[in-house]
Amino acid sequence: MRNSNVSPVKDLLLKRYAPIADGIAALLYPCAEVVIHDLRDQTIAYLVNNLSRLEVGAPSVLDDAHFAARGQTIGPYEKLNWDGRRMRCVSNILFDDDGKPAGILCVNFNIAVFEDVRSTLDLFIKGGTMTDAPTDDLFRDDWQDRINTYLHNWLRDRQIGINALTREHKREIVEALHAQGAFRGRSSANYVAAVLTMGRATVYKILKQMKEGGAA
Numbered sequence: 001m002r003n004s005n006v007s008p009v010k011d012l013l014l015k016r017y018a019p020i021a022d023g024i025a026a027l028l029y030p031c032a033e034v035v036i037h038d039l040r041d042q043t044i045a046y047l048v049n050n051l052s053r054l055e056v057g058a059p060s061v062l063d064d065a066h067f068a069a070r071g072q073t074i075g076p077y078e079k080l081n082w083d084g085r086r087m088r089c090v091s092n093i094l095f096d097d098d099g100k101p102a103g104i105l106c107v108n109f110n111i112a113v114f115e116d117v118r119s120t121l122d123l124f125i126k127g128g129t130m131t132d133a134p135t136d137d138l139f140r141d142d143w144q145d146r147i148n149t150y151l152h153n154w155l156r157d158r159q160i161g162i163n164a165l166t167r168e169h170k171r172e173i174v175e176a177l178h179a180q181g182a183f184r185g186r187s188s189a190n191y192v193a194a195v196l197t198m199g200r201a202t203v204y205k206i207l208k209q210m211k212e213g214g215a216a
Helices: 008-028 111-126 143-158 167-179 188-195 200-215
Strands: 032-038 043-048 073-080 086-095 101-110
Touching: 008 032, 008 043, 008 086, 008 101, 073 143, 086 111, 101 111, 143 167, 143 188, 167 188, 167 200, 188 200
Parallel strands: none
Antiparallel strands: 032 043, 032 101, 073 086, 086 101
């Protein structure tokens, strides 16, 4: 029996496409995660082999776009993960019974594990030709990617590994990200807390202190 709290669209996505996501993740384990986004409420409906530290039910970072005009497949394209590793990604539009876009299935493949053997696996790593189609309208509000990029530029400039960050370092990063406007995205504070292995309450406390200090 279908859970009455689950929307018909989300129920369709889970029943029809979650097994496909499981199969892809199992085949490419541990290098790939698969995410299903619900386009109707702009949330993450399903996530398997979590590499991005996202959460089911959290807001998607997808922006409004005319998906029908994009075709059924978007990519391949590259993104920077929270740990600084490059991921090659491809997204497919998922349709409901009326042929309308209902969701997106994203496969995020961690290609960093092959970087040391680039010479022998170069063809495999390059894969298909990168798409010429613009993806800016789809990921225009991708605060996750911007946070990852800023964080790893910060770490590189100071020659510090993410696992070596002190409490003071983490506070400095949160303050710097705030100054960059990184916390305007929904759930961005929760994401930063997960990436920096900080308590969510600690991040919110720092942001509150900054807000109060700015108002003073």
